[in-house]
Amino acid sequence: MLFLKEWSRRFGEIQNTVDIIMFCLCTFAVFLNVSVIHSALRLFQKNFDTIHVYIISMTIADLLIVSCMMLESLDRLFLFLTRLPCSALHFIGWMSWSASSLSLVLLNSDKLLYFCFPLHYRIIKSVRRTVKLCLFVWILSCCFVSYVWLSNILNIGPSKYFVRCSTSLNTGKLHIFTFYTLLVCVLPIFSSLIVSCHLLRLMSRKRRHSLRTTLQITSSTSSEEQITLAPAFTRKVRSLVFIFITTVWTAISLLPYRVFVLAQYNYLDTMLADICGWKALWLSQLGWLLHYLLKLNPIVNPCITAFIYHPYRMDFAKRLNRHFHSSTRTQEEAEL
Numbered sequence: 001m002l003f004l005k006e007w008s009r010r011f012g013e014i015q016n017t018v019d020i021i022m023f024c025l026c027t028f029a030v031f032l033n034v035s036v037i038h039s040a041l042r043l044f045q046k047n048f049d050t051i052h053v054y055i056i057s058m059t060i061a062d063l064l065i066v067s068c069m070m071l072e073s074l075d076r077l078f079l080f081l082t083r084l085p086c087s088a089l090h091f092i093g094w095m096s097w098s099a100s101s102l103s104l105v106l107l108n109s110d111k112l113l114y115f116c117f118p119l120h121y122r123i124i125k126s127v128r129r130t131v132k133l134c135l136f137v138w139i140l141s142c143c144f145v146s147y148v149w150l151s152n153i154l155n156i157g158p159s160k161y162f163v164r165c166s167t168s169l170n171t172g173k174l175h176i177f178t179f180y181t182l183l184v185c186v187l188p189i190f191s192s193l194i195v196s197c198h199l200l201r202l203m204s205r206k207r208r209h210s211l212r213t214t215l216q217i218t219s220s221t222s223s224e225e226q227i228t229l230a231p232a233f234t235r236k237v238r239s240l241v242f243i244f245i246t247t248v249w250t251a252i253s254l255l256p257y258r259v260f261v262l263a264q265y266n267y268l269d270t271m272l273a274d275i276c277g278w279k280a281l282w283l284s285q286l287g288w289l290l291h292y293l294l295k296l297n298p299i300v301n302p303c304i305t306a307f308i309y310h311p312y313r314m315d316f317a318k319r320l321n322r323h324f325h326s327s328t329r330t331q332e333e334a335e336l
Helices: 002-047 050-078 083-116 118-124 127-150 174-216 223-272 277-295 297-307 310-335
Strands: 154-157 166-169
Touching: 002 050, 002 277, 002 297, 002 310, 050 083, 050 127, 050 297, 083 118, 083 127, 083 174, 083 223, 127 174, 174 223, 223 277, 223 297, 277 297, 297 310
Parallel strands: none
Antiparallel strands: 154 166
């Protein structure tokens, strides 16, 4: 029993250290998300590709989430948030999580439509419709979370994790919470993962077909014409690889905690009364670890966009190069 108390005390110290680290990571993620939005706007003005609209929608959601996470980390350390700001913080966070998941579904659906119906894609899809879809996703997320709040499904206050600004489920509302989590958090990510894997399989099949076609026309086609075929196919591969990595990372970071929460409220809470303290402690710490894995999602997302997706990586490199040359020129002028 004494060992459990000592371990709980040390675990509280670990939580404080992790909160400080998360605050620093969130601060970095805020600037990176703003930079990704700036790059997306610049790239969208160049080619009006709808993928940038979806990236803007998801990155705005990540920006709001990391901003809320910064305040949550500070509140866990200093306990300065009252009930109303805490409720607003969680409302914005829930709405942003929902909008991010649904925007990912739209992004995968857009590419699926492009590869399955390439001739009709330009007729069906347009920039205006894409913007309307993203706005609809945000409005739908806001309405859904508003219903959760107005129905008094959640209680804002202390929870079993000893956090003052946190949410806990009110009694008799489990079915609504389960429906919300499945519909907005689990199913969109799971369906996006299936669609993304299917798209990658389609792309690999088209790549093999393209290689066979290239080998067949090598004798009758000039090398210059073959080179002109490559950039369009390369852009498709790059965008699909980016979407696949983003979707897989979202599934890895979000789904375990969502499933754990559903299992906890539906099964584990009734089991905890019948098991010993050690097992209950390990289950609570497992939930804590999965929760922080979920919190890493909006921090890593802009890194994937900025450093893996080729157009954004090139835009970042150009801006850094321009900034480096301007600072070097200013330093040389100052020396003169």
